[in-house]
Amino acid sequence: MAIYLQILSNGLMLGALYACLAVGFSLVWGVLNVINMLHGSFIILGGYLTFFAWHLYGIHPVAMLPVVAALMFALGFALQKLVINRVVSAPVLTTLTLTFGLDMILYNAMTYWFTATPRRITLDLGAVQLGSIVLPVDRLVGTGLALAMTLLLYAVMRGSSIGRAIVAVRMDRSAAELMGIRTDRIYAITFGIGALMAGVAGVVFATVFPITTNVTGIWLGKAFVVCVVGGLGSVPGALVGGLVLGLVESFAGHWFGPQQAITAGFVLMLVLLLTRPTGLVGVRGYE
């Protein structure tokens, strides 16, 4: 029984990280109808910024969070405004290929400048014991940060006028335009938020997982799965999708071996794609 509680808590902590990782990707897909192949590299870029700030200047990752968030937002906003907006209504083949091309450029630049050596920030915060469950503190802090940022995004989407405008564009682009919303600008802001959340995930990941360009594809794959599981373009969807994936991976890893954890995630995604393409909490007609 104790072992299952441990797996459950590991799964939930992992799930919160996955939710934070995928929520930006989900928002971009839902609002812009663009599959952003850059997302994995955005995460790693955020991780690198955090790592080098800590390694070279001794800046604590938590202090880096707002800096990375601002930088990534600016990068995402500029990319969308200058490049992707020009083909944003083209078929998926065009937009996906374009973001993949951009990803090749970013990936190559990062591999060239930072090399592919895995790097990680070790904070050595020890662990807390809760009954029979052991929780490493750095992971707990990471989970807390990830959850806090995801909930903050939820509040922004619900409460601010920008957030309401994004939701409006997502529901009906032409109607939103008729209401005086500048969709091009909303697209750029949304893509900026997507990059920002990827960067935030990168900050958290730098303290939990090794940062290297080799894993961009893995994180991108997780974002796919979380989006399909939870449903597109909503914060609660990403949260549910992330937690489900975290739990599935933890239990599958326990029962079938760690190698099968990722396989289980993809199988789950394919099954859900075919049975419930709107995701677990999605609304039909919103995809």
Place this chain on the structure above:
Amino acid sequence: MKSGFPLYAALVAGLLVLATTPLYADNYVVRTAAIVAMYGALATSWNFIGGFTGYPSFSTAAFFGLGAYVGAICQRHGIPMGLAWAIATVVVAAFAALLGGIILRLRGHYFAIGSIAVVELCRLVVSSWSTLTGGGDGLNLPLMSWPPEELMRFFLFVMLAILLASLIATILVDRSRLGFGLRCIHQNEDAAAMVGINTTVYKIAAYTLSAMFCATAGAAYASWTGYIDPTDSFQIVMTVKVVVMALLGGAGTILGPALGAAAFVLLEELFWANFLDWNRAILGVVIVLLIFFLPGGLLSLRALRRLRAAKIGGRE
């Protein structure tokens, strides 16, 4: 535009240029010609589902990798090379037909994601099924004890044969009811179903065609290199590369994908040779430029328009 003559002339000329490389060029050029032929076959195959039907399929690498593995496993069990390739083709075609029946129900972005997931899933299954596939260690194939020149020439002709077969299949499909139906699906799937096209069967046929030649090429490639492993056989990068080649030449045309493959491979060789550290980024720039400045592909250039015997009806 009704006359197919420029098309056939260009096709024959292109194949002749590739086939005669052993007569006047060194082994490096012959190898590049074989790679051009191989990617030409892959891009031409993708064209069935991506170009004609307009489904954004990203599963090429899955078919290529599975073909390589089925071929390699057969050869390791003593089945002669040619027969192993044939078995790989048939097995993967059957797999694609089954898979198509499932994932072709998805459309647009969901289909794209689903088809990418297929590549990842194949890689994961192959790397964890180590009793059959050798897992992450990969598989060695029986080595062919031929002189290098002869070996290279042999595989050049094999790849050319696969390319030719895929092109002939394209021409046949283009002129048949199937091609017409696929183009209808591209324009408007619901309307196509309404006027009596069995869209499910047509899409599965296109998907299967897009898998077959990839499997043959994969199996031949495995015999050529003598060693395969999961990471190299199932690469998302390869899948996207093939799509970019087809777009570069002109998706939905007969010769476009093969032409795009040739242009892409030559560019890639150039970048590899001169900008080793930055070749991936340069390819990324090529993709970005392609999307912005040449969305219709090379065959939309005025000089090459006459080769455009077939074109998809309405671009979205």
